[in-house]
Amino acid sequence: MLKPLSFVEKVHAVVFTGGSVFGLDAAGGVIRYLEERNIGYDVGLRRIPIVCAAALYDLEIGDPLATPKREDGYTACLSANSNKVKEGSVGAGTGATIGKLFGPEYARKGGQGSICITSKNGVKVGVLVVVNSVGNIYHFRTGRAIAGAFSSKKGDVLSFQDFFKNRIASSNKLVKNTTLGVVATNCRFNKQEVNKLADMAHNGVSHVIRPAHTTHDGDIFIAIATGEVSGNINRVGMLAEWVVAKSICRAVMRSKSVTKDALGYHKIGFEKIFRGKTS
Numbered sequence: 001m002l003k004p005l006s007f008v009e010k011v012h013a014v015v016f017t018g019g020s021v022f023g024l025d026a027a028g029g030v031i032r033y034l035e036e037r038n039i040g041y042d043v044g045l046r047r048i049p050i051v052c053a054a055a056l057y058d059l060e061i062g063d064p065l066a067t068p069k070r071e072d073g074y075t076a077c078l079s080a081n082s083n084k085v086k087e088g089s090v091g092a093g094t095g096a097t098i099g100k101l102f103g104p105e106y107a108r109k110g111g112q113g114s115i116c117i118t119s120k121n122g123v124k125v126g127v128l129v130v131v132n133s134v135g136n137i138y139h140f141r142t143g144r145a146i147a148g149a150f151s152s153k154k155g156d157v158l159s160f161q162d163f164f165k166n167r168i169a170s171s172n173k174l175v176k177n178t179t180l181g182v183v184a185t186n187c188r189f190n191k192q193e194v195n196k197l198a199d200m201a202h203n204g205v206s207h208v209i210r211p212a213h214t215t216h217d218g219d220i221f222i223a224i225a226t227g228e229v230s231g232n233i234n235r236v237g238m239l240a241e242w243v244v245a246k247s248i249c250r251a252v253m254r255s256k257s258v259t260k261d262a263l264g265y266h267k268i269g270f271e272k273i274f275r276g277k278t279s
Contacts, residue, residue: 019067029073058095113251204244
């Protein structure tokens with residue numbers, strides 16, 4: 001439906017959720033909210049809300065039966081506001097984990113990150129990501145590892161070299177990963193350009209997550225354009241790529257441990273990396 005050749009031109013909501021396939025039930029609450037307000041694609045008999053939904057696998061964090069429900073999706077719509085988006089271990093990022101290349105016992109917390117920037121000519125690009133990856137996270141400017149598979153013996157994030165040298169993980173331990181992202185701009189783009197925007201924004205993943213785009217990463221990016229100002233798709237796409245990379249770093253920097261000694265978020269050395277700044 002989102003492909004350029006399909007006839008539907010607009011989406012009315014994007015839903016990111018935890019709880020694997022069970023969490024997709026939350027989209028039903030969003031559909032109900034939109035239907036009550038007569039928002040949707042008009043097919044004559046009624047309006048059909050076009051809702052894009054994606055879920056990450058996080059059933060091993062906390063209670064596996066405590067997944068988002070339809071009421072939660074509806075409540076999220078009622079609670080929507082223009083305040084600053086919460087980041088870290090909140091929303092769909094509550095149970096997100098990263099650095100699973102060496103197996104789940106080495107993993108650390110992922111999370112939700114968001115940032116919006118405005119260019120001098122009034123073009124806005126906003127991104128929200130939920131980071132739940134196989135790979136480690138590297139700083140978008142310095143390229144230094146800031147979070148990921150952590151070795152208590154080494155006292156640092158494990159690297160590619162460690163993986164190939166020790167071959168700790170087997171492939172059947174890596175199948176629980178999804179990085180979700182939505183990029184929004186106020187530009188007037190047609191459907192083909194919006195699809196290209198999602199494509200270019202996805203490049204930001206490979207800048208800061210390594211490895212990225214493996215067969216164990218069920219990544220997806222959705223793009224939307226509100227059509228308020230003119231913009232160049234290539235320039236906006238390049239900007240989106242950078243904003244995605246920065247949002248991914250923010251997601252893990254603002255995450256918190258679920259427990260004291262399990263899947264804890266590694267913060268050692270952040271003062272040196274950012275010199276007191278975390279943005």
